[in-house]
Amino acid sequence: MKYCHECGTELLLKDCNGEGEVPFCKACGSFRFPVFSTAVSTAVLNKEMNKILLIKQYNRPDYILLAGYVNKGEDAESTVVREVKEEVGLDIISYQYMRSLYFEPSNTLMLNFISVADSEDLSRMDRTEVDDAAWFTFEEAARNIKKNSLAETFLLAIIKSLDAGKVTLQPAAVKGD
Structure with a gap:
C-alpha cells in the first residue's frame, strides 16, 4: 500500500509501538495496516x-x-453454513477449520474448512451461482479438481488429514446459538 485509502496522501513508514515499521499517513495522523478481503472455501x-x-x-x-x-x-463458520445453503441448497451439520492461505490475484485471505452436509440432494442448487455440482470419491476429486489451484492445495491437504484420522468435526451452530 503506497497511498492512504482515506485521503490519498503518500504513506511513509513509521515505527508503530512494537509492530515495526508500518505505513503512516501524515495528513490523517493514522497508521494504515494492510486491507484485504476474507473468504472461506470448504470441502x-x-x-x-x-x-x-x-x-x-x-x-x-x-x-x-x-x-x-x-x-x-x-x-467464518457462519459464512460456510450460509454459502453452502445459498449455492447448493444443503444444510451443514458439522465443520472444522483447517488452514488459511493468502490468494494474491484477488487480495483475499482464504480460510479453508471441511464441512459435512445433511444430504447429497442437489435439487435445490442455485443455478445462477453454480453451473454444475457433483459428488466425487476422494480419488476422483483429486483427479477432477482444478490443477495447480488453491482449491487443489486445500483439497489434497484435507484428503491427507481425513486419511490420517486428523479431523475433529464440530457441530454446526444454529442461528441464535
Whole structure:
C-alpha cells in the first residue's frame, strides 16, 4: 500500500509501538495496516464422509471447492453454513477449520474448512451461482479438481488429514446459538 485509502496522501513508514515499521499517513495522523478481503472455501463431505462435493462456476471448465466471501459482521463458520445453503441448497451439520492461505490475484485471505452436509440432494442448487455440482470419491476429486489451484492445495491437504484420522468435526451452530 503506497497511498492512504482515506485521503490519498503518500504513506511513509513509521515505527508503530512494537509492530515495526508500518505505513503512516501524515495528513490523517493514522497508521494504515494492510486491507484485504476474507473468504472461506470448504470441502463439503457427505454424511458417510466418503464423498466430496465439487462445483463449477462462471462458465469455467474446472471443478473447484465451494467458496464465498465473509460479510461484514459475519464469522467464518457462519459464512460456510450460509454459502453452502445459498449455492447448493444443503444444510451443514458439522465443520472444522483447517488452514488459511493468502490468494494474491484477488487480495483475499482464504480460510479453508471441511464441512459435512445433511444430504447429497442437489435439487435445490442455485443455478445462477453454480453451473454444475457433483459428488466425487476422494480419488476422483483429486483427479477432477482444478490443477495447480488453491482449491487443489486445500483439497489434497484435507484428503491427507481425513486419511490420517486428523479431523475433529464440530457441530454446526444454529442461528441464535
